[in-house]
Amino acid sequence: MGSIAAGIICSFLGVFVVSQRVVFLGAALTQAAVAGVAFAFLHLLNLEDLLAPIFGADFMSDTFFHHFEHTFFSLLFSVIAVIIFSQSNRQNLLTKDGLLGIIFVVAIALRIIFIQKSPIAEVAEIESILRGDILFIGAQEFYTLLIILVIVFLIFSLFSKQLKFVTFDSETAAAHGINDRLWLLIFYLTVGVGISLTTRFVGDVFTFAFLILPASTALMLAKRVTGVFVYAIIIGSAIPPIAIYLAFIYDISSGPTAVVAALILYVIVFLIKKLK
Amino acid sequence: MDNNKSKTLIEFKDVSIGYGTTIVHNNINIEIEKNDFIGLVGPNGSGKTTFLKTLLGTIKPLSGVIEKDNIIFGYVPQRDTVQPLLPYSVHDVVMMGRYSLMGVFKNPSKLDEQKVDESLEKVGISDLRKLNYNSLSGGQRQRTLIARALAVDPSVLILDEPTNGMDTPSHYSLLKLISELHNQSELTILLVSHLLSDVANLVKKLMLFEAGRFQSGLIEEMLSEKNLGQTYSANIEVKKINGEYHITSRHSE
Numbered sequence: 413m414g415s416i417a418a419g420i421i422c423s424f425l426g427v428f429v430v431s432q433r434v435v436f437l438g439a440a441l442t443q444a445a446v447a448g449v450a451f452a453f454l455h456l457l458n459l460e461d462l463l464a465p466i467f468g469a470d471f472m473s474d475t476f477f478h479h480f481e482h483t484f485f486s487l488l489f490s491v492i493a494v495i496i497f498s499q500s501n502r503q504n505l506l507t508k509d510g511l512l513g514i515i516f517v518v519a520i521a522l523r524i525i526f527i528q529k530s531p532i533a534e535v536a537e538i539e540s541i542l543r544g545d546i547l548f549i550g551a552q553e554f555y556t557l558l559i560i561l562v563i564v565f566l567i568f569s570l571f572s573k574q575l576k577f578v579t580f581d582s583e584t585a586a587a588h589g590i591n592d593r594l595w596l597l598i599f600y601l602t603v604g605v606g607i608s609l610t611t612r613f614v615g616d617v618f619t620f621a622f623l624i625l626p627a628s629t630a631l632m633l634a635k636r637v638t639g640v641f642v643y644a645i646i647i648g649s650a651i652p653p654i655a656i657y658l659a660f661i662y663d664i665s666s667g668p669t670a671v672v673a674a675l676i677l678y679v680i681v682f683l684i685k686k687l688k
Numbered sequence: 689m690d691n692n693k694s695k696t697l698i699e700f701k702d703v704s705i706g707y708g709t710t711i712v713h714n715n716i717n718i719e720i721e722k723n724d725f726i727g728l729v730g731p732n733g734s735g736k737t738t739f740l741k742t743l744l745g746t747i748k749p750l751s752g753v754i755e756k757d758n759i760i761f762g763y764v765p766q767r768d769t770v771q772p773l774l775p776y777s778v779h780d781v782v783m784m785g786r787y788s789l790m791g792v793f794k795n796p797s798k799l800d801e802q803k804v805d806e807s808l809e810k811v812g813i814s815d816l817r818k819l820n821y822n823s824l825s826g827g828q829r830q831r832t833l834i835a836r837a838l839a840v841d842p843s844v845l846i847l848d849e850p851t852n853g854m855d856t857p858s859h860y861s862l863l864k865l866i867s868e869l870h871n872q873s874e875l876t877i878l879l880v881s882h883l884l885s886d887v888a889n890l891v892k893k894l895m896l897f898e899a900g901r902f903q904s905g906l907i908e909e910m911l912s913e914k915n916l917g918q919t920y921s922a923n924i925e926v927k928k929i930n931g932e933y934h935i936t937s938r939h940s941e
Contacts (some may be wrong), residue, residue, distance in 0.1 A: 427774075428901065431774045435774070562715075570792075571792065573784075573787040573790065573792075576784065576785065577784045577787050577788075579774055580770070580774075580776065580784060581765060581769070581770045583763075583765050584764075584765050584770075585761035585784075586744070586746045586759055587744045587746065588761070588762075588763060588785065588787075588788040588840060590788050631773060631774075631775075634775060635820065636775055636777065637774050637780065639775075640774060661752055
């Protein structure tokens with residue numbers, strides 16, 4: 413169920429990412445998120461020690477709180493990346509592509525440095541978290557993904573008019589009195605939080621692939637905007653359980669299997685459309 | 689307030705426009721009145737877009753005051769800037785014009801639907817309402833964007849290079865539509881173009897933009913050979929044949 417939730421979040425957000433022509437934002441944010449996770453293992457700021465007395469929880473025995481620091485820094489790094497990226501709308505000197513490229517390579521460089529400086533005993537755990545696996549999503553991770561899913565749907569439903577207008581034509585939206593910078597920031601923050609948390613639970617490869625492939629396939633299939641979302645969500649939710657089954661049968665990793673399965677569907681739809 | 693003053697919709701008082709510390713034009717003193725039809729002409733990079741953004745309020749003037757109480761702008765961007773991947777219908781695009789007038793959590797009402805229908809009717813594309821915006825021709829897309837701007841019931845309609853990249857029939861058909869919108873509903877229109885010949889026989893007033901130089905006035909005043917010659921640093925011939933301006937550049941031997 414967790415893999416389905418992650419697939420739905422990524423494919424839903426992916427429709428916006430692909431249609432906004434900022435696919436590389438997905439790559440940059442997933443890398444920012446994993447850099448955040450790696451940073452948490454440096455233990456420079458022990459948030460768990462700070463928060464334990466407040467919530468009265470035993471962080472070492474509570475699975476959710478034990479991973480709180482990784483999740484927090486993954487989120488923090490992604491939000492910082494989104495705020496930096498949103499400056500491309502304000503500055504003529506910075507292009508979207510250039511900024512995303514910078515965020516992407518700097519995040520990878522930071523991840524390498526952070527892992528090198530982490531305690532050796534924890535390197536295997538870090539690698540495991542960064543790789544992620546849709547097969548091993550626990551109950552608490554599932555509920556967290558479910559909450560993210562509800563929040564993302566709520567934001568995009570409640571503010572659909574503003575987000576639709578600014579993502580379609582921000583120049584005219586601003587001319588008509590809509591605060592395009594604010595709404596674009598809300599849009600990118602929501603995308604950033606969604607990408608960051610799914611990356612934290614299912615890994616960067618699955619997250620990035622499911623941001624692009626279901627949405628790209630849906631764009632070829634649908635004739636209306638609503639149809640694009642429906643197709644993307646169906647593909648994003650159907651492929652992970654199939655991939656888990658195939659991974660179990662053939663004894664291969666479930667995440668990469670899901671990516672390959674999504675790619676095969678994309679190619680099939682592309683060929684059918686081309687031959688029509 | 690005298691009668692003439694009451695017709696003024698927008699007034700620029702000693703306005704300087706630009707970005708950061710770079711002044712593009714300064715000491716702009718103009719009035720835009722109800723039922724004005726103004727052409728904004730100048731080459732790329734001459735400050736037309738900066739002027740528009742300042743007028744719309746998306747960038748602040750570097751100095752001076754712009755008075756524009758309760759003005760609703762209808763804005764038509766350059767067509768090439770709107771190239772959605774999502775399959776929005778013509779109706780979806782025109783309805784976006786109404787979004788700025790709705791509450792944040794409100795859905796489109798019957799009035800909003802009615803305004804969309806009226807706007808589509810005005811630009812002559814009611815039959816295209818269900819079609820995908822991406823499937824339209826350049827002229828049809830431009831009409832859709834004009835309908836979206838009209839859907840807000842604007843006090844001032846601003847069109848940024850609306851005929852750019854169009855074939856000749858679509859080009860003249862669109863200019864005819866813009867002219868009809870002005871004549872039929874007394875709509876104040878600002879039409880941006882880099883071609884003087886495009887707007888010379890259409891508008892009543894002209895704003896000429898050149899690097900570091902801005903001037904505005906009635907079309908008759910602005911289209912004198914002396915003025916155009918000074919503005920463009922060229923030997924320009926202006927003839928009026930059958931009431932239409934013909935502007936050509938004389939090539940010296």
